[in-house]
Amino acid sequence: MAADLLGRVLVSGVGERRVAVRLTEVEAYAGRADPASHSYRGRTPRTAVMFGPPGHLYTYFVYGMHWCANIVTGADGDASAVLLRAGEVVGGLEDARARRARASRDHELARGPAALATALGFDAGTNGVDLCAADGTVALYPGSPPRPAAVRNGPRVGVAAAADAQQRFWIADDPTVSAFRAWTPRRRSAGAGRVGGGS
DNA sequence: ATTAGGATCTTCT
DNA sequence: GAAGATCCTAATG
Secondary structure: OHHHHOOOEEEEOHHHOOEEEEEEEEEEEOHHHOOOOOOOOOOOOOOHHHHOOOOEEEEEEEOOOEEEEEEEOOOOOOOOEEEEEEEEEEEOHHHHHHHOOOOOOHHHOOEOHHHHHHHHOOOHHHOOOEOOOOOOOEEEEOOOOOOHHHEEEEOOOOOOOOOOOOOEEEEOOOOOOOOOOOOOOOOOOOHHHOOOOOO
């Protein structure tokens, strides 16, 4: 299950850089039966990787500027995945800082799904990468599991559908875990609301 | 410390 | 055409 990924270490060798992150926060998306999952509405070009075999990276673009990464967990055709929400950079600190110049402290380098993806260099090019390939650019290692008593769970962040599902898991008292934000509707930008056909 | 709002574009309806 | 598994900065207490 998703919580088993906590404490495991993801090593990325993308772009001549090598960064390792120990996962401290994840979210589970239960395939086609989960209204909050990208795979809920069936297979599309974007979600094709989710419908494939487990152990592959599924990356997607959100909000017009960020990349986020999942690990496909369900059996072939199941379309379940785990969103990697946050982690502690345990290797390649210099490279991670270079990619995340905005982060003022090291514990913020991979705090939040888009931040984590940026720190590891994930984007369209890493979609579908096999984590078990011998020569893969990204690999998953056992790492060090958290104390079972330190594992917490709660609602998923920023998700409108199935908001009551307690499918977010994190390691208690870890500074790299992102702050919880319930889903809120975004206001439309002023310009987008223009009336009339203009010009 | 906390909150509110803007940026920006792919995907599916 | 509308909404989205977010991050960052600026303004306010």
